[in-house]
Amino acid sequence: MSRPSKRALKACHNAAFRPCAPIYAEKLRSHLVDLLSEVAPFAQNQGVRLCCHPDDPPFGLLGLPRVMSRNCDYAKVLQAVDMRANGATLCTGSLGVNADFNAPEFVAQLGAHIHFVHLRNTTRVENGYAKRPVFLSGPS
Secondary structure, three states: OOOOOHHHHHHHHHHHOOOOOOOOHHHHHHHHHHHHHHHHHHHHHOOOOEEEOOOOOOOOEOOEOOOOOOHHHHHHHHHHOOOOOEEEEEEHHHHOOOOOOOHHHHHHHHHHHEEEEEOOOOEEOOOOOEEOOOOOOOOO
């Protein structure tokens, strides 16, 4: 079998990474809630815990809004699908780049729903982006 041409690969790349059709955060979040409403009961029946990782990056990308970047985002989804199987990932890399993020408050508010903790060493920069050390190198 021959390899795809560079032209074909570029066409696939351009199709895959073009901006999405406009959608508002509340609509996208409602899709997430609909999905979790179907999946979480099965997961709970099987003894599986789901945990949603925060938006990464925590700013709009390819036309998609961010729906899991703040404490209140998590609270909305966890309240909408209030099951033990439905949980959160506390990722200090994705949440921590937001200057308003308060980790102790996140734990106090959502602690019973935190199923996974992902500690990252990040540095905030002016435009809201974060600098992260290369994985498994340096003080990460």
